[in-house]
Amino acid sequence: MRIALFPGSFDPFTIGHADIIERALPLFDEIIIAVGTNIHKQGADAMSQRVRSIEALYREEPRIRVVTYNDLTVDLAEREGAQFILRGVRSMKDFEYERDIATTNRMLSGIETVLIFSDPSYAHVSSSLIRELRSFGRDASALLPQANPHLKS
Numbered sequence: 001m002r003i004a005l006f007p008g009s010f011d012p013f014t015i016g017h018a019d020i021i022e023r024a025l026p027l028f029d030e031i032i033i034a035v036g037t038n039i040h041k042q043g044a045d046a047m048s049q050r051v052r053s054i055e056a057l058y059r060e061e062p063r064i065r066v067v068t069y070n071d072l073t074v075d076l077a078e079r080e081g082a083q084f085i086l087r088g089v090r091s092m093k094d095f096e097y098e099r100d101i102a103t104t105n106r107m108l109s110g111i112e113t114v115l116i117f118s119d120p121s122y123a124h125v126s127s128s129l130i131r132e133l134r135s136f137g138r139d140a141s142a143l144l145p146q147a148n149p150h151l152k153s
């Protein structure tokens with residue numbers, strides 16, 4: 001079984017995240033979406049609410065599971081038997097950040113990180129952008145995934 005862990009804050013889960021999942025599904029037998037707390041980011045949506053909405057999105061996809069965690073990603077990967085960490089890259093800034101984390105995670109545990117480049121049409125999408133729009137009372141639903149018509153039941 002090739003199992004990938006897709007860790008993130010997902011506050012909220014965006015069309016950019018959904019695109020990464022959809023494109024990574026053919027590579028793995030199972031993808032575990034791991035909702036964590038980022039010590040550098042202020043949480044907006046409660047953890048349980050984030051989990052519920054991601055679960056609802058992938059209800060029909062048995063190869064996707066959602067978990068929460070608040071320890072090191074590599075420790076969770078070990079607990080879950082995941083051999084890979086999956087991450088998305090939108091920009092040079094993401095790239096350098098992801099490279100440092102991937103190198104550290106490999107140093108800590110030997111686990112490999114698989115990076116998928118963002119679709120150019122989603123490269124501007126971020127959870128923080130959605131939180132900002134919402135804070136000004138704007139509708140951000142165009143940046144949120146709907147029940148995914150591409151996924152088989």
Ligand code: ADP
Binds near residue numbers: 017038041088123126
């Ligand atoms: P974190 O707090 O760990 O950065 P995020 O929820 O912000 O978690 O993002 C999780 C992963 O998804 C990260 O690898 C991030 O680079 C990636 N990601 C976020 N938005 C997009 C997007 N629009 N396109 C592709 N990847 C994205």
